[in-house]
Structure formats: C-alpha cells, structure tokens
Amino acid sequence: MADYALTGRDLKRHIKIARTTPLAFAYNPGAPKEVDYFALHRKRTAEQLSKTAKKYGPSAKAAYGSAQVDGKVLELRCELVLPAMARKLKQHLKANQVTINVRIMDADGNVLEEDIEDIADDPDLFSDDQDLKDDPETDTDDGGDDGGDLDEDIDDEDIGQDQKASTEQETAEIVAGLKRIQPVVMAAPEAVADKLKGAMTKVVGHIKANEIPAARETFDNLDAAVTKLMAYQAKAATPEAPEAPDTKAEPEPQPQTDDARLKALIVRAEELKEGIAVTKVPDAVRTKLETALQTAAAALKTGNLDQAETIMGKIAEALTRLGMGTDSIQQSKSKAKDAKDKTPDTADAQTEPGQTTPDPAAPASPGDDFDQKAHDLKERVESLRTQMTVRFGVEVQGALDERLDLAVKDLEAGIYSSAGPAMTFVQDAMRLQDAIDALMPDYTRAASTGAVEDVSRMRILFDSALELVPGPDHAKAWAYLQQVQTMIAEGAENNTNAFMADIPEDVRRFAMSRLNWTSARTRMKGEMDKLRDTIAQTISGDPEYSEILDNLGELYTYIEGLDLRLADRLDAIVNAEQGPERETRKTEARAVLREYLDELSQPFFQDVDSGNGFANVNVAATARSALDDIDRELAA
Incomplete structure (x- = not known):
C-alpha cells in the first residue's frame, strides 16, 4: 500500500491545485502537530486515502472526503469528521509553511467548524506561477500493489471494478482480523470485556449492512485496543529484575565523541x-x-x-x-x-580497594519487610492501566501514564499518599472520555443541523472539554461538557424537526431519552463532586483522616453501575426496524433500566442525598427522575 502523505513543497503544490480541482483527502492527526498525516490526491478515492492514513498515521482514526480551496480557505467536505479538526489541521499546515484558513463541512456542505483569521497573501500559494500550471497528472504512487501508471486515464468502469474488488478484499481482511483477535477478546479481563465484545458486534453489524468504511473504522479502533491490552498483559506477566544497591558514587559523566x-x-x-x-x-x-x-x-x-x-x-x-x-x-x-x-577513563574505572560490588541476584536481608500495602496499591495501578487501553489514544494515555508512573515511584520509596489521588484522576479521565463519547452523536447532529443557536460557542466548549481529558483541570472540562449538553437539549426541544431530521418520528422520543440519560449522568457526577469537596474541606488537616482524604475518589464507584448501557440500548431502539426487532430492543432497554432501579435501592442511594452528614445533594434524585421518564417512554 502506497503512502500518500504530503509535506513541504509537495503539500503546497497540491493545495494550489485544489484551487481549481477538487482533490480527495485524508487526515490523521497526532501529537505533536508535525507528525500529523495529511494526504491529497486527484485520482485516489477518499476511502483509499483513509486506509493509508490509518496505516501510516499516528492514530487509528482518519477523517476523509474532498478538499477544495475557496479564496484563502481550504474547505474540506467530510464523509468522516474528527473533533477539533479545523484547528489541528491549520496548525499542521503552518508547521509545513502553508498559511491558509480551514473550514470543515459535512458531506452535504453544512459548516461544522472553521478556523478563520486575517492572513497575508502567500505569493507561493496564491500566485498563478509555474507550480499551479503543473499538470496534476504528475500525482504518482510509491509503487506497490496500490501503484500502477497513474499517468494513464482511468475511466468510470475501471473505477467501479476497482472499488468493488477493493470492498470485497477489505471485507475479507476485516473478517480475518476479527477471527485473529477473537480469542483475546473472549479472554479479556471483566473490566474491559463487555466494551471489546460490543465493538466486535458493531463490526459484524456494519459488515452485514455493507457499511464497510464504518466496519473498518470500528475494527481499527478495536484492533488498536486489543494490541494495547496484550501489551499490558505481557508487561504485567514479566517480573522486573531487582536493581543492585548503589554502593559507590558514579564519577561525574563526561561527554564522549x-x-x-x-x-x-x-x-x-x-x-x-x-x-x-x-x-x-x-x-x-x-x-x-x-x-x-x-x-x-x-x-x-x-x-x-x-x-x-x-x-x-x-x-x-x-x-x-x-x-x-x-x-x-x-x-x-x-x-x-x-x-x-x-x-574512556570513567568507563574503565575500577572498584576502589576494600569495596565489594553487590550481587544483584542476592536476596534481601532478613530485616527487609515486604510492603504489602505498596504491593496492593501497585496492583490496583496496573489494573487501572489495563482499563485505560480501551478508552484513550496514545497522546492521552501517555499523559495519564506519567501520573501513574510517579505514583508507582512514590510507592517504591514507601510513600503512599500520591497513589490514591493519581488513580482518582485517571478514573475521572475515563468517566470524562466516556461522557464525551456518549455525547458525540448528539453533538455532531446539533452542529450539522443548526438546531443549536450558537454553534460556534458549542464547538469551542466541546473541543475545550476534549483537550482537558489528560488534565490538568477536569472540573473545568466537566463544566464545559455540561454547558454543551444544556445547549443541545435546549436546541433539540426548541428545534425538534431540525435536530431530529434524520430520525423517524415514531422513535424520536427514544433519541431524546438517550440524550436525557447522558445529561443526567453528568449532573450526577457534578453532585458527587459537591459531596466529595465538602467531605474534603471538613476532614482536611486532621492526620487521623489522611487516608480517607487520599481515597475520596472511591466515592464514585457507587455510581459506576448507573453506566451508559441504557444509552446504548436506547440508541439500538432508534436504529431498529419497526416490528419484532424494535420490541426486542425495548425489552433489552427495560431490563437494563430495572437493573439501575435495583441499584438505586441500595443503602448508599437511600442516604446519599440528604442523610450523608456532610451536604445535601441530588445524586439519587437526579437518577430516579431521569429513569422514571425513560420508563414511561418505554411503556408507551
């Protein structure tokens, strides 16, 4: 498979060509911006470019569609959109000395986001010099199976045959991939098994519906998650060699040639x-x-x-x-x-007379005690790392890994106080990412339909929340996300026909129920934050409660059972055909809802709102109100 990524002069030349000729594009953003994968091509389809972008790019996701320049704006009409795409791509273009504004649109031409500012004329980009007169037929491949002589004309029949063959081949590749990873998914830890199995089911569903690009997208994400899971399992199964005690100060390092x-x-x-x-x-x-x-x-x-x-x-x-x-x-x-x-002198330095070099394999002295507390905390940290693999990309996971690494170093030094807060922070990042993922379909619909009055503000808030997943301020991210949910809910209520244009009228109430449940979970999280902060203020400064203070994050485990499965079941109702299939999906949703109501009957939820002894909150009340409304819709 050829690599079509463009940089520098080649990138600028293709953007100049896009002034007169629409080009297929694919974009796979990474971190830093210099490693982004951006491809433009006149003869390759956007789907073909997206495959290479996912293969050679820094992440498992790639936006794709058609690109054309209008004045000083590069307009991308997307078949698949990624969050904060306009800003990220504009930064990548600047890193390649291409100064141009960026506008992101959906497949129908509706503006989703843009990064527009006054920019000076770039004579290399906007002048009609020889580069613009270059024949776009000079687009070539690097050879390989996707190569061929692109100087020859390709007629519509050839393209149709190529696309059909490509689709059949890709379907076979995806099916083979599912068979390859199935044993790992079936044996996955309980904490991640349901999500991995659900992703496999989605891939199969896309294949049956002949939605191959969607199947590829979902499978690539699943494959990446399984790969990271296998890596962590292998790492956890490999014992670390003990480090030799340092009995002699190292000489001051000196640079070598x-x-x-x-x-x-x-x-x-x-x-x-x-x-x-x-x-x-x-x-x-x-x-x-x-x-x-x-x-x-x-x-x-x-x-x-x-x-x-x-x-x-x-x-x-x-x-x-x-x-x-x-x-x-x-x-x-x-x-x-x-x-x-x-x-050379320091490299050849010998042990001083009278000193002995310790044996790394020697057992610890009898006086050394096994630190059970540190051992247990480290096991919890590693379990948390495994859960991270199915939620985050490389950039976010790397930032969160650093926090856990520092906590592990402290544990190895006999310091326990940082482990609890570090794990709490990572768990909150997971909850935040789950909430963002759950909101994404409604956010995309609101941005593309114009149901929300101030779409630009909504985009800024959503992108800001997304960027804060790795930290440092999760409270601010949750506040941004709650504002987005409020804007979407108000837009959906005030402009129902616009917001629900692509949803049949007889299932619109279930789409609204899904939105209401995801919003309720965010409000519940906010109420738990209020309780946590009040407890922290009350016991702070008292050494007797220091361990409780370090582990206040455990409070959130009580609401983990009220998860996003109900949102998934409601989404399945919306997408089901009218008749037996839809009734089956309703039955599944009712079963999950009953499970949630059973959870709310537990002692914690009986007391948390007004009997917790610290602050009056609305955790259980928020959940019950939302679930009662959904129950009525399912019974109607």
Whole structure:
C-alpha cells in the first residue's frame, strides 16, 4: 500500500491545485502537530486515502472526503469528521509553511467548524506561477500493489471494478482480523470485556449492512485496543529484575565523541530492527515501528544523534510493552548511553580497594519487610492501566501514564499518599472520555443541523472539554461538557424537526431519552463532586483522616453501575426496524433500566442525598427522575 502523505513543497503544490480541482483527502492527526498525516490526491478515492492514513498515521482514526480551496480557505467536505479538526489541521499546515484558513463541512456542505483569521497573501500559494500550471497528472504512487501508471486515464468502469474488488478484499481482511483477535477478546479481563465484545458486534453489524468504511473504522479502533491490552498483559506477566544497591558514587559523566556514540547507536538500531522482525504484532503496528526506525536511521545519517536516540528509545519501550524479550535491546541501549555519557577513563574505572560490588541476584536481608500495602496499591495501578487501553489514544494515555508512573515511584520509596489521588484522576479521565463519547452523536447532529443557536460557542466548549481529558483541570472540562449538553437539549426541544431530521418520528422520543440519560449522568457526577469537596474541606488537616482524604475518589464507584448501557440500548431502539426487532430492543432497554432501579435501592442511594452528614445533594434524585421518564417512554 502506497503512502500518500504530503509535506513541504509537495503539500503546497497540491493545495494550489485544489484551487481549481477538487482533490480527495485524508487526515490523521497526532501529537505533536508535525507528525500529523495529511494526504491529497486527484485520482485516489477518499476511502483509499483513509486506509493509508490509518496505516501510516499516528492514530487509528482518519477523517476523509474532498478538499477544495475557496479564496484563502481550504474547505474540506467530510464523509468522516474528527473533533477539533479545523484547528489541528491549520496548525499542521503552518508547521509545513502553508498559511491558509480551514473550514470543515459535512458531506452535504453544512459548516461544522472553521478556523478563520486575517492572513497575508502567500505569493507561493496564491500566485498563478509555474507550480499551479503543473499538470496534476504528475500525482504518482510509491509503487506497490496500490501503484500502477497513474499517468494513464482511468475511466468510470475501471473505477467501479476497482472499488468493488477493493470492498470485497477489505471485507475479507476485516473478517480475518476479527477471527485473529477473537480469542483475546473472549479472554479479556471483566473490566474491559463487555466494551471489546460490543465493538466486535458493531463490526459484524456494519459488515452485514455493507457499511464497510464504518466496519473498518470500528475494527481499527478495536484492533488498536486489543494490541494495547496484550501489551499490558505481557508487561504485567514479566517480573522486573531487582536493581543492585548503589554502593559507590558514579564519577561525574563526561561527554564522549560523537563517533563512538554513533557506532553504539548503529548497533542499537540493528538490535531494534531484529526485535521488530521477531515480535508478533499486527501488521499496522509493525509498519509504524519500521517507519519510526527508518526515521531514526535518517537522523543518524544526518548526524542528529539526539533525535535518533530519542526515537529508538520510544521504539524500545514499545517493544517492551508488546512483550518482547529485550535483553539484547537493553544491552545495546546501555552501550549507547555509556558512549554518550562517559569518557574512556570513567568507563574503565575500577572498584576502589576494600569495596565489594553487590550481587544483584542476592536476596534481601532478613530485616527487609515486604510492603504489602505498596504491593496492593501497585496492583490496583496496573489494573487501572489495563482499563485505560480501551478508552484513550496514545497522546492521552501517555499523559495519564506519567501520573501513574510517579505514583508507582512514590510507592517504591514507601510513600503512599500520591497513589490514591493519581488513580482518582485517571478514573475521572475515563468517566470524562466516556461522557464525551456518549455525547458525540448528539453533538455532531446539533452542529450539522443548526438546531443549536450558537454553534460556534458549542464547538469551542466541546473541543475545550476534549483537550482537558489528560488534565490538568477536569472540573473545568466537566463544566464545559455540561454547558454543551444544556445547549443541545435546549436546541433539540426548541428545534425538534431540525435536530431530529434524520430520525423517524415514531422513535424520536427514544433519541431524546438517550440524550436525557447522558445529561443526567453528568449532573450526577457534578453532585458527587459537591459531596466529595465538602467531605474534603471538613476532614482536611486532621492526620487521623489522611487516608480517607487520599481515597475520596472511591466515592464514585457507587455510581459506576448507573453506566451508559441504557444509552446504548436506547440508541439500538432508534436504529431498529419497526416490528419484532424494535420490541426486542425495548425489552433489552427495560431490563437494563430495572437493573439501575435495583441499584438505586441500595443503602448508599437511600442516604446519599440528604442523610450523608456532610451536604445535601441530588445524586439519587437526579437518577430516579431521569429513569422514571425513560420508563414511561418505554411503556408507551
């Protein structure tokens, strides 16, 4: 499969071509913006570009559609849209010295978002020079199966046959992929099993409905989640070697010559290449690792040793997480570090007379006590990491991992106070991401139909909440999200026909019920925040309650049972055919609703609102009110 990503002069030339000729595009954003994958092509379809964007890009999702320039605005008419896309793409274009505004539209031409400002004329971009006169027929592939001579004309019949063959091949690939990951999904931990199995069911449903792009999108996300889950399971199953005590101060590191460091890094690159070759991973993961290693090799050739070492370090970490035995990699990494940090004198330094080098394999002294508390907390941290794999992309997960890593370091030093807050923060990030995912269909509908009066403000609030998932201020993110939910609910009520234009009238009440339940869960979270903050203020400063203070996040476990399954069941009713299938979906929704009502009969919910001893809140009342309304709709 050819790689169609454009940068620099090639990117600018294609954007100039888009002034007169619409081009297919695909966009896969990453972090930092320089690693975004953006492709434009005249003869490839947007679906074909999206496949390469997901294969070679930094994440499992890619927007795609058609692109055309109108004045100083690059307009993207999207078949699939990603959040905050206009701002991210504009930053990526600026990083490639392309200054142009960006407007994002849906497939019907409705404006979803835009990043527009006054910009100066770019003579290289807006002048009718030779670049614009370049024949777009010069778009070429890098060869491979997707290649061919693109200078030849492609007629409609050829395109139709190619697309049919491509669809059949892609369906077969997805089915094979499902069979490959099914054993892992079936054996997944209980905390993530339902979500993974649900994703598999969605993929199968899309295939049966011949919705292959949607099936590919869902499968790629599922495949990435399974890959990360396998990596964490492998990491958790591999015992860490004990570190040798430090009995001798290291000499002050001195820089070594670049020549010695270069040789060591070349050795390390060879070790990594071998590691990538023998590691059992999905082809998409292997391709990304190989591409990263090629980038590191290019950096070595240009003498950028720091960049090469950084990239190779990340590759080594990825291989470790994928469960590969990394003794040889760590050994070569150590050689490269020694070449960078030590002089020949310090590298050859011997143990001083009278000193003995401790044996790393020696058992701990009898006086060393096993820290059961730290051990239990570390197990909870690792369990939390496993749950993170099905919720977050690489950027967010990396930021949250850093918090957990710091907590683990504290535990290893005998400090327990940071573990509880770190886990609470990550759990809140999960709840926030789940709430954002649940709101996404209604948000997209509101943005595209114009049912909300101030669409621009709604977009800004939603994007701001999304950007705060990794931190630092979750309270602000929840406040933004609640404002978005209120705007959508008011827009849906005041402009029902516009908001529900694509939903049959006889199931619109279930779509509204879904929106009301997701909004109710956010309000419940806000009420729990109020209770938590009051408890914290009351007991803060009293050493007797320090452990309770550190673990206040456990409060939220009481509302975990009131999850988003009901929203999924209501969505299934909306999408079901009238008749037996719809009645079956209603029965499933009623079963979940009864489960929620049983949960509300537990002692915690009997006392939480007015009998908790700290603050009057509306946790149970909010849930009961929303569920009673939904119960009436299901019974009608």
